[in-house]
Amino acid sequence: MRDEKTDLQARQGGDGDGSGWIVLEGVHFVRSKKDILTDITWRLEPGEHWVVLGANGSGKTTLLLLLAGYLWPTRGSVTVLGHRFGTVDLRAVRRRIGWVGSFLQEQVPPQQKPLDLIVGGKFASIGVFEKPLPEDYRKAEHLAHVMGCASVLTSPYGVLSQGEKQRILIARALMADPQLLILDEPCSGLDLVARERLLETLDGMGRTPFGPTLVLVTHHLEEIMPVFSHVLLLKDGRCAACGPKRDVLTAANLQAAFGVPLRVSCDGGRYWARMG
Secondary structure, eight states: OOOHHHHHHHHHTOOOSSSOSEEEEEEEEEETTEEEEEEEEEEEOTTOOEEEEEOTTSSHHHHHHHHTTSSOOSEEEEEETTEETTSSOHHHHHTTEEEEEHHHHTTSOTTOOHHHHHHHGGGTSSSOOSOOOHHHHHHHHHHHHHTTOGGGTTSOGGGSOHHHHHHHHHHHHHTTOOSEEEEESTTTTOOHHHHHHHHHHHHHHHTSTTOOEEEEEESOGGGOOTTOOEEEEEETTEEEEEEEHHHHSOHHHHHHHHSSOEEEEEETTEEEEEEO
16 A cells, blocks of 8 residues: 555656655765865655755855766765656756756846746746747746736846845746756845744745655754754765754854854744854
């Protein structure tokens, strides 16, 4: 008899070959003879939402680029959405992965119209280079409304606030109905109010039935919303701890990863760290 997790993986498009939903096995990544990631083994199951946490330079963004197929491991294997890299057309896999973060934001021309940027998410492109259908624009407008940024669709991207840009990019990422949504420090540059509104949006998104698997990269403990169930903690390109967040987000683990004395508290399902 199939269990709920297996049924969810089938609905999310796993190929059922036993390779797993999202799995990194013994992954090493070397750049310019320097070890960036060392022996990373990480498994994400359907229905889980993960945070990748670590100090600056711990390898978080490199790990995401490997996960999305923009980088190739020096050693080890990567399986995403049930397909092992090296046996599948990565362009097809990337169309099922949404990405939000500086890696993408830096590629958007300042004069880009937000509506076209959102529609381009269907084709995994910046702008529109294929002929969209009228329903694509209707869907883009709906997503902008859901994300609370419909009022800026006629303004050039370059004049938007940081919070508006992030909401537009999330709408773009959702355009292709992704099965994996990667959020690389989406709160960077946001003020307190904009950050909390965005985090509440992500928390609600993670509770949507059959929505995408969320992977959030951050180095701020307080950005881990209750919907996130698991944490991968990195230190100097290695896994310092990995598993359910209640087991990973301890003072001992975080002190080891960040190299400073820390006190950790949990209030309302959110975690906070204080030095000392």
